[in-house]
Amino acid sequence: MMRWQRVVLLILLVGLCGLCPHGLQAAQQKGLDIYFIDVEGGAATLIVTPQRESLLVDCGWPGERDPARIAKVAKEVAGLKQIDHLIITHWHTDHAGDVAQLMKVIPVKNFYDRGIPDPLPRDVSRQQIEIYRQATQGKSIPLKPGDEIKLKSGSVPLKLRVLASSGIVLGEPPHAPQTRPCDRGHAAMPEDTSDNARSIAFLLSFGNFDFFDAGDLTWNVEHKLVCPTNLVGTVDVYQVTHHGMDISNNPVLMQALQPRVAIMNNGPRKGGAAKTYARLKSVQGLEDIFQLHRNVQTTEEDNAPPAFVANDEENCQGEFIHLSVDPTGQTYTVAVPSKGTRRSYQTR
Numbered sequence: 001m002m003r004w005q006r007v008v009l010l011i012l013l014v015g016l017c018g019l020c021p022h023g024l025q026a027a028q029q030k031g032l033d034i035y036f037i038d039v040e041g042g043a044a045t046l047i048v049t050p051q052r053e054s055l056l057v058d059c060g061w062p063g064e065r066d067p068a069r070i071a072k073v074a075k076e077v078a079g080l081k082q083i084d085h086l087i088i089t090h091w092h093t094d095h096a097g098d099v100a101q102l103m104k105v106i107p108v109k110n111f112y113d114r115g116i117p118d119p120l121p122r123d124v125s126r127q128q129i130e131i132y133r134q135a136t137q138g139k140s141i142p143l144k145p146g147d148e149i150k151l152k153s154g155s156v157p158l159k160l161r162v163l164a165s166s167g168i169v170l171g172e173p174p175h176a177p178q179t180r181p182c183d184r185g186h187a188a189m190p191e192d193t194s195d196n197a198r199s200i201a202f203l204l205s206f207g208n209f210d211f212f213d214a215g216d217l218t219w220n221v222e223h224k225l226v227c228p229t230n231l232v233g234t235v236d237v238y239q240v241t242h243h244g245m246d247i248s249n250n251p252v253l254m255q256a257l258q259p260r261v262a263i264m265n266n267g268p269r270k271g272g273a274a275k276t277y278a279r280l281k282s283v284q285g286l287e288d289i290f291q292l293h294r295n296v297q298t299t300e301e302d303n304a305p306p307a308f309v310a311n312d313e314e315n316c317q318g319e320f321i322h323l324s325v326d327p328t329g330q331t332y333t334v335a336v337p338s339k340g341t342r343r344s345y346q347t348r
């Protein structure tokens, strides 16, 4: 390189560096992203914080399909190289998936769950638990109500707090009964002895934005979360519990949470119950319902409008839903990329 060329290059570099702080600032000012990955009636919710820390809540069904779908969204859409934290809300097959297979396609660093029951109940797969034990090398962290997962926070506060786990809600002693004699128009269902009732439920807060995910928590425990005291508060976005089944999504809970947006991780023939859809529509202040799948077994009136549904057909491409919260935590957008849909909302 000639001397004059070097001088020109230096001037150019100095000029460019003048832009560096702005460029860096723009890169640093990221918001919060949540991807609802289609695992066809299972759960896989990927949270990416402004500091680009990643947290996967549940990992779909065993087999290769769901780990591949999770890795695709994580790497190609979210630009991640690894999953920093994996929470398994409860031990059913459609949530605990196959962690060993997942780790073949993307590294996973930290593991959290509701604790491994001993002895194992009949609705928990011994094989799945063994795979999990081996994959995590016994280093998973059991979460109880009140626990927080420490996430790196920027200038806008970010917090993930557990509100229910193993059938116990915040403030209750261990082995508290599943039903609570507290009214608010609630009619208890028969005791749910399945692992669903023991799901982890948590609240993720970023600035003014609040997101509630309760895995497959069922009716009676949902009620304890809001009666006599609302332990959750109001939220912006409600992940429709238990894929939209009607033994979950207690209206007493949903009315107390007052979500503006509901996002349902149903499958074409699982969840998305007509009753749940009707209950959601009657929640005061709820503006939009998004679904990963059209329920092919119910009518058009029992499904969200097509623009709000990521996958129309049973034989689908596994399209996802993307929620993004702006860097200040004041507004958020829900996108259905397969339909070109984008809707923006103010936090409450």
Ligand SMILES: [Zn+2]
Binding pocket: 041, 042, 043, 092, 094, 095, 216, 242, 243
């Ligand atoms: Zn489930």
